[in-house]
Amino acid sequence: MTVKRLLTIVGAGPVFAVARAIATDLEGEKRVVAVELPPDRIAETDVRSMLNRPPAESDVFAAIGLHALNHARADLCAKFAEAGYPSVTLVHRRASVERSAILAPNVLVCAGASIGSDAVVEAGAVILDGARIEAGARVGAFAWIGANVVIGFDASVGAHTILRSGVNVDAGVPIGDHCELATPGLRQAAVVDRTFDTAAFEQPVRIYRGRCRA
């Protein structure tokens, strides 16, 4: 007889609570283990000893919020991968995902969210409640899509980018990686990598690179 694998949810804060609830709903309480780990402890953590069981016995999910432009979640996912634990994708029962959409590991899709046909959601992205990823759109790895955000047909959002509630992306518009956009409104023009448009500064802040990176 085969033992059913466990699913260990690791993280902290609201995302941890949501991921745990979705996992429990889908898998039943017996299968789900929750381990609390705040983002600033990830670097020093040895995941094997923290999980206390080998990769053969448990799947994992990194449930960390948008700390450090989502790099904390990426770091935890990297540790899981390195230690050989398979990451799952969590989709709320009341979310809708088209058959042809592709969801990578450690993606979280919350209640009421929808993922259109041929849309791609890359590893570790978080799609909050009611967000809509329209057909053909792409959400980059470890992006954060706020509640009720709409990513239009064929639009794209770069890796690690945060779109707060109230920001929508028009069809076909690319948003770069490592951005944080919080000023509400429909984005109709491309946004370059490393642009920060939030209430903290009156004009968008940019990060430039003097040397070209490969």
Next chain:
Amino acid sequence: MRSLLAPSVYNSPEVFAREQERIFRRLWIFAGPRTLLTEPDSFITRTIGGVPIVIQNFAGELKAFVNRCAHRQSAIQIAEHGRRRLACPYHGWVYDGDGKVASIPFCDSLYGFDDRVRTSRHLDGVALECVGSMMFVNLDADPMPLESQFHREFLDRIAYVSSYFDDEVLVANFGGGFNWKLIFENVLDSNHVPFVHSGSFAKLLPKRRPDPVQSAARNARTPPDSGLTTDLRDMSFTAETSIEFRHWPWHDNVERFSNEAKYFNYFIYPNVNFTSIAGVFFPIQQFNPGAPERTDYSMWVLTGLQKQPNPATPAILWAQAKGEKSVIDEDIVVLEALQRGLGHGASPAFQGTYETQLRAMARNYLDRMS
């Protein structure tokens, strides 16, 4: 003792115009970190003393010009940073590293210029000096030597410190509703920190912190104004304060000019507060006069040289910039209220011993303006 500066010095349009001419178009003014201009054809644009400037990399050599086309005065580079040759977007005139017109589309057929006429047109050059990785420009037709504005040891120090600059640089621009001198005076005034920043920056400082700026003046009586330094070079100086500094693993990837848990200040007259947090971060603030009662801040945040590319650097810089800005916002609230009080009926500030550096600065400023 009364401040040497009348309240009108902080809000008069005539004084403002004179400052632009006597200070910002005559002194060496910080223009930005050089590490932004590593690649050929990369450029930055700034406005200094009311003049638009472009600094551009020509095959490795940095040149500064007034960013105004010799044809119909269009800006030649429009973005604040980018990589494209020095070519005007309006009608396509292209400039070489000497600022001369290298080519004009349809030169014969449309303009009727021969080579002699074409090559006689050029951009206005601007003096540029790099001190380590800090770029300074001077708009004066006959710029003073850098050593007349800064002590040699000070130049050597900022050259050394800035040689650790990484090339990934956050740039932010924002405004404050007050005269630029108020914020430069404010950064020299360590006594505001426990009051204005009690919940933020002050928490990083040790409880009984040594006074970083006025330690020399602490035990002295207020010197008579005849004893104030009139040496322009004394207006720029270094200060250090111990801070609480938490170590993060990514710090090991950073080459640091210092491993001490210290907040380093390099005050660069007339308008830059160049700082370093334990050699890990370099926040740089510049206070540009936008109008008599408006300061246009420029802020750069970078880390020390990253040994290996760190993909999380944008997250690190953005978090640091937000932290810096929330502290600055505390200053802005106070300084905007101060500025409002400088209207009709205001009298000059009343200062004590610890404000000697401010008095020296005022003395120097008045010399410069007269």
